[in-house]
Amino acid sequence: MSAVLASNSYGKSSVRLTKVTRHADRHELKEISVDIQLHGDFDRSYTHGDNSSIVATDTMKNTVYALAKNHPLIDIESFAIHLGKHFLANNTHVTQADVRIAEDSWQRIEVGGKPHRHSFVSGGNEKRTTHAACGRDKTALNSGLENLLILKTTQSGFVGFLRDQFTTLPETTDRIFATSVSANWSYMGTSVDWNGCFKRIRNAMLDVFADHESLAVQQTLFAMGEAALKVSPEIYQIELTMPNQHRLLVNLKPLALDNPNEIFVPTNEPFGLISGTVKRK
């Protein structure tokens, strides 16, 4: 019998770094985690243990630190592209460099009503993300966010769904809707106001979620995607994943109490998982 290598890639994941930029009046703080995956002709390492084409993953780590030193790191997108192009430029046998970056959220501590110049408090688990897929001919740039945890206490219902022998769920015109949004949008080019675009998309999605009368998680997802496309001509599509973080109405009747949509139990599992990709017509 003989086996062959059908596909492969390798790299370094979770290269974390903190960059402090010391301006006279304030410090800028950036904390990111970088994942690198290279594609190319590495077959002989797999089949013969011949590492002569292998960029050590330790070298990738060093490269992230070194390039971060001389890059302004104003946004993660331009740094991801910069990293990806470095690996292509220095290694002719590499066909594609995938660089993914996740950025932690830090906010300035307010002291006396003013943002502090060098002290910060965590903005929570939400992460801004990007993925630069840098090939020889083109760079595809996707950005997004993860763990955007949102909840509305009303203006959400779910009626008219299919009923079969195993359906027990009652229809409802008023339920809690909570979800942890992951979004991933695709840019048309690589010369973009990355930070401005991120803010516009995030705000547009929050506005829709807050004000929208939801007839289904699916409908809200589509409306949020539509809003993102509307405020950001720089992108051509957006993929949204919205796990339903259920809040179940507690049955208080056995305890001789009414429960007019007041007391709920949050549950982690099982959870509905709703996905969709919205693009321009």
Next chain:
Amino acid sequence: MSAVLASNSYGKSSVRLTKVTRHADRHELKEISVDIQLHGDFDRSYTHGDNSSIVATDTMKNTVYALAKNHPLIDIESFAIHLGKHFLANNTHVTQADVRIAEDSWQRIEVGGKPHRHSFVSGGNEKRTTHAACGRDKTALNSGLENLLILKTTQSGFVGFLRDQFTTLPETTDRIFATSVSANWSYMGTSVDWNGCFKRIRNAMLDVFADHESLAVQQTLFAMGEAALKVSPEIYQIELTMPNQHRLLVNLKPLALDNPNEIFVPTNEPFGLISGTVKRK
């Protein structure tokens, strides 16, 4: 041989609930997780499997839901006391009821610059906590917070420490100081403006952290505790735990680069763990 029961307690943990209070102009949202532990004469359950003195932990869960229904839940402290007293009042063989509550942080989504009436976004991992230790004679009430993740990029040093055969750490007068604060303060009574007190203490600690010139994590901890006592006459002591979330300066010399306090690696472990309790003189 014979064995005896030296001590025991039992209860229900992680009873999560969401309470929505529907005012005409806005909805209030409270998400909490409740832990209950009862102490008392339960020995025969342990030694003989005789459950006649056992309040089922499932009943505790139901009790949390039922009491939450008819309690305003403006603050976790008064609900914790209410729960603890319920178990004491209904079970003469219970000597102490420990009720611990952790509250998730939710903030209103801002739409058009205004806080939304019923839509929320997560405030992150930070939790507000309380512990009501309700005994027959007295109730001891501690409150605090967990996972308050803060970082300052300067005004932190560490010099003059002991050096022995295994010391390699260089002294530094300028480092990043990051920590995830846990605080636990002790109230003198049980009739307090709980929400106001919480805000005063949290703000006071943040102010000190931000502006303080830190000579040691220990010193900052003490100063934060001192500030908490100052702004809150309602408490008599505060215990602080501050794990040092190290940001290590990357040695870029092998990469032919300087690193004047710009590029750091965040590490999760090992970590310094600094604790202290500050009380009024």
Next chain:
Amino acid sequence: MSAVLASNSYGKSSVRLTKVTRHADRHELKEISVDIQLHGDFDRSYTHGDNSSIVATDTMKNTVYALAKNHPLIDIESFAIHLGKHFLANNTHVTQADVRIAEDSWQRIEVGGKPHRHSFVSGGNEKRTTHAACGRDKTALNSGLENLLILKTTQSGFVGFLRDQFTTLPETTDRIFATSVSANWSYMGTSVDWNGCFKRIRNAMLDVFADHESLAVQQTLFAMGEAALKVSPEIYQIELTMPNQHRLLVNLKPLALDNPNEIFVPTNEPFGLISGTVKRK
């Protein structure tokens, strides 16, 4: 502007269940977590909030419980296919049902050297997995494992790799090799001795890992894949992902001590991530 739905799917995730089968001489225990995702014509739910084609995810959950009741659940593969086909058979507008199952590992407690008839101890974090992609024309069946954490203390080296301006890693002919294997293999058909095949593949991979003289993680990955193909004619390819769980040799020289490959620090991040797919020639 107008937007369209480019693609979509939805379902229920993390439907956990325990099945106990009570034989006269012993109980069988199965603990699984099921994820279901349906593809098909659900567009009007997204675009118009019209749920008339929506199988509620709550119904999916009930279906898992109901079908588990009357299925022997000897292996996760046949149950996944059974579930997938149910959703296709009952919903003509569904084009594909993806059912993923992860199985927890339980081992019988040994009492007096004999496996107990109804008492079990956890086998750890390793999970056996399967994915049945059930379409109208065919069912594609992949199985695998996750979190197979393995370590060898010698017979692993890494030399001859590329060196550039940012390379600092020394070559080594003797290092610790630790990894948490994820494997995912593809079956040619759907009538297979699933349990036997799983055992053969897992054992073959462990044998290679243990005895192999590793010149690179890549080489070991390929050799493990090759061995899996060899012992299991039922599969045509296997995808392996092997994150390198580094053990870094501690530099004890500053502490005036030698360290001849004795003391290492395990680190979680950053980590090398090596992937490859091996197929029959």
Next chain:
Amino acid sequence: MSAVLASNSYGKSSVRLTKVTRHADRHELKEISVDIQLHGDFDRSYTHGDNSSIVATDTMKNTVYALAKNHPLIDIESFAIHLGKHFLANNTHVTQADVRIAEDSWQRIEVGGKPHRHSFVSGGNEKRTTHAACGRDKTALNSGLENLLILKTTQSGFVGFLRDQFTTLPETTDRIFATSVSANWSYMGTSVDWNGCFKRIRNAMLDVFADHESLAVQQTLFAMGEAALKVSPEIYQIELTMPNQHRLLVNLKPLALDNPNEIFVPTNEPFGLISGTVKRK
């Protein structure tokens, strides 16, 4: 106002290390995580930022590595004592050194039915633990285990408990009993066959759990503690914590199916938490 330091301690946590001992016929592998906390006269660091009495936590980390190099590390208990005494001996102002160690479980891979000489597979999440509280006058040594996840499918009931207005739980004479045991036992001295004692206690607890007819988690806990004391004269008490990992019987009646104790849902929360300390009479 003035504040004083009521108590304090500090140290280094999660100092992970791997020790490989290379015998001619086999390698021994030990992976541990060490926490150190020192108590003593460190007040001026807190109150004045004067670090002249501070052993840097970085030095503690180095000390762990250095002492591990020259210690056989046959068991975690003797290493914990060795570490604690080192800090006392080298720092006259330290009054107590608390050293806690958790050991990962590794098992040899079996190749051809024989344990491999240098290749290992994870034994899961269960950890063996110890805590040496080393004071000037005495050393108190506690050991134990964490995350011992066990389940029995029958011979567990729960009847005769209190019923009040909020009780809805039905009595049952046959349920699944699953728990993740934490045990912590106290040794009379510090000269003990640590490994032998650990095995005896763990086995005795498993035997009782497996064979015991449980009338309450409390009763099983006590019986397990009693068994531990019986097989190990070296200890004088044992504290057990047994969170109830509920498996809830699924109500299949709405799905037109019976469920004679066959299909259960595992839930993580809320969970019963049962604790007790058993000592010699």
